[in-house]
Amino acid sequence: MADSRKWLCLLFLITLIVLGPALALNAFESKEEAIDNLFKVNLAVKKSERVLVFTDDYRSDVADEARLVAKRGTNFAEIVFVKYSNTGAHAAEPPKSLWEKAFGKNVVQEMEKRKLLKKILQKDITPEELDIIRGIVTDNKSEVVSAVIGLAWYSTSHTNFRKLLTDSAGARYASMPAFDSKMWKTAMAANWGEVAQRTLSLKEKLSGSTSCHVRTPNGTDMSLDLGDRKFWADTGLLINPGDFGNLPAGELAIPPVEGSSKGRMVIEAEVNPPLKGQVVFEVREGRVVNMTGEKGFISWLETTFRKYPLARNIAELGIGTNEKAKTGTTMLELEKILGTIHIAIGDNSTQGGKIMVPLHMDFLFENPTVEAQFADGRILQFMKDGKLFW
Secondary structure, three states, X not given: OHHHHHHHHHHHHHHHHHHHHHHHXXXXXXXXXXXXXXXXXXXXXOOOOEEEEEEEOOOHHHHHHHHHHHHHHOOOOEEEEEEEOOOOOOOOOOOHHHHHHHHOHHHHHHHHHOOOHHHHHOOOOOHXXXXXXHHXXXXXXXXXXXXXXXXXOOOOOOOHHHHHHHHHOOOEEEEOOOOOHHHHOOHHHOOHHHHHXXXXXXXXXXXXXXXXXXXXXXXXXXXXXXXXXXXXXXOOXXXXXXXXXXXXXXXXXXXXXXXXXXXXXXXXXXXXXXXXXXXXXXXXXXXXXXXXXXXXXXXXXXXXXXHOHHHHEEEEEEEEOEOOOOOOOOHHHHOOEOOOEEEEEEOOHHXXXXXXXXXXXXXXXXXXXXXXXXXXXXXXXXXXXXXXXX
């Protein structure tokens, strides 16, 4: 608990001294000003740094946003821009071409020499082989970019690509999948000092909890075993080596212990963009075991489960903490809405879990009541009917 308080104090000291009044901005006169704030405040980019901005070809409007960000970024640092063929799934590893631009050709050639590149791209890598790759990246750290802005449609948050960049090379990484231009005036216009305070205060309050119980008015009722897993605070301030988060940011997340979650998830189409109708998941032993509701989505997900059985895993519990986040865009913003929670299926390996699979899909729940239980038996209700007590 003392360490959490020290970190909280240190964060605010840094933001007050280094970033100053920029954090107080909660509205922008122009889209360009909001983009500039991404470089100046969220990433605190230096002129001497090299920043990778990448996108994919799934949606032209998202690619256009990435090009604009890259163009504005040349005012702040050296920019490396890459567009590649989309991977078709969130959490799938990006192609070799992006690895070369991010890590340098020496890293990729050494991985190929040891026959590890194909394995890591397919997410078929062992812990021992990952250790070898970490060593290669560390030995060539000087060739790695300083910061990354991932503005592709498909998310790279839950990939070894991202984790190696942040954990082994110390790059700062802003993941912005499925970005909608409206977000520059909503969630990206948040007061980042307030978002950080709210998220870190909630983290301090919930740290040490061993389980969570989630209920919603529409019938969702989930019990999640947290064990000794750690909460991850996505504050939007990616200013230290190895910092990683979404932009727009604003959530507290944790991977439940595999094989333990149970209950019922009632997923509404109105706030979950891929759905055209309500879907209900039955969860036992940490896995989705039965689905009812919208046939098209269920058919697609069943096909995915047959190909990747581990994708049935209950991967994440997240709590939204951004007061500026709104509905009407994509899950990137929806999951940050203050007063909501989200539960994900699929990969949790990059958040401290054990499941590595090329799928990570979040589902949003409105008006939740959430209780956390601690090892001493204490129960803390920190959210009731969508009102967060932080």
